[in-house]
Amino acid sequence: MHKGFVLAEEVVRVQVDVPDREAIISLLADVLEKEGYVKGTYKEAVLAREEVFSTGLPLQEYCVAIPHTDAIHVNKPMIGVATLKNPVQFAEMGNPEELLDVKLVFMLAMQDGRDQIKLLTQMMKIVQDQELLNRIYQADQKEIVELINQKLCME
Amino acid sequence: MRTFKVLTVCGTGIATSTVASEKCKEMLLDRGLNIEVIECKATEVESKILVYRPDVIVHTTILGEDVGNTVKKIRGLAFVTGVGMDKLADEIADYLKSVE
Numbered sequence: 001m002h003k004g005f006v007l008a009e010e011v012v013r014v015q016v017d018v019p020d021r022e023a024i025i026s027l028l029a030d031v032l033e034k035e036g037y038v039k040g041t042y043k044e045a046v047l048a049r050e051e052v053f054s055t056g057l058p059l060q061e062y063c064v065a066i067p068h069t070d071a072i073h074v075n076k077p078m079i080g081v082a083t084l085k086n087p088v089q090f091a092e093m094g095n096p097e098e099l100l101d102v103k104l105v106f107m108l109a110m111q112d113g114r115d116q117i118k119l120l121t122q123m124m125k126i127v128q129d130q131e132l133l134n135r136i137y138q139a140d141q142k143e144i145v146e147l148i149n150q151k152l153c154m155e
Numbered sequence: 156m157r158t159f160k161v162l163t164v165c166g167t168g169i170a171t172s173t174v175a176s177e178k179c180k181e182m183l184l185d186r187g188l189n190i191e192v193i194e195c196k197a198t199e200v201e202s203k204i205l206v207y208r209p210d211v212i213v214h215t216t217i218l219g220e221d222v223g224n225t226v227k228k229i230r231g232l233a234f235v236t237g238v239g240m241d242k243l244a245d246e247i248a249d250y251l252k253s254v255e
Contacts, residue, residue, distance in 0.1 A: 094216050121177060
């Protein structure tokens, strides 16, 4: 499918130990910025958006968060990925009263357009595949890249 | 049967609302309904209601209590997580059939 998109190993962090939501968003935003995928304004924009439009997804075993922001803060599409040693709390999407223990973060740097929709649809298939999430959670950096790229290339 | 209009809403209008919209359309077509879906940002809801006149709003993000109240609102998170997706599609289908 979107042959243009390949998950880069540089933006994957495994078994990160962070105190809270803000810390993991900052960490991944810094990584994405350093690698040139997002602009300097991206981090603040994601943090601010998460306050208003939370992105935690309630799933059976591992809750996942997909923080993101508007396309204007993005240079090139990418997904920052982190597995968390200890869960951090994100509010549920559309329901800020509900706090979820999140162990996997997919931080989306997206741009408008048809390819992004395909990419997101594929991303959501990953989120809906509990067994795959388990494998991702236990994998190292290189394996995560392989697992996700395989999934994103299928179609 | 007439074509029902669904408005899917999320924070940016390019992420989860798009996913929800594709899934919503697919599942309601499966349930024998004619469906048209458009997506928008949470901040655009009121203006979209005026021009698009949706039959139902499916939102993956929080909408203020005073937003979109002229239209039935249903939370669409299940379309994103996959958990409880059939039940949600049934709920929307039942609602639309009831207003036909």
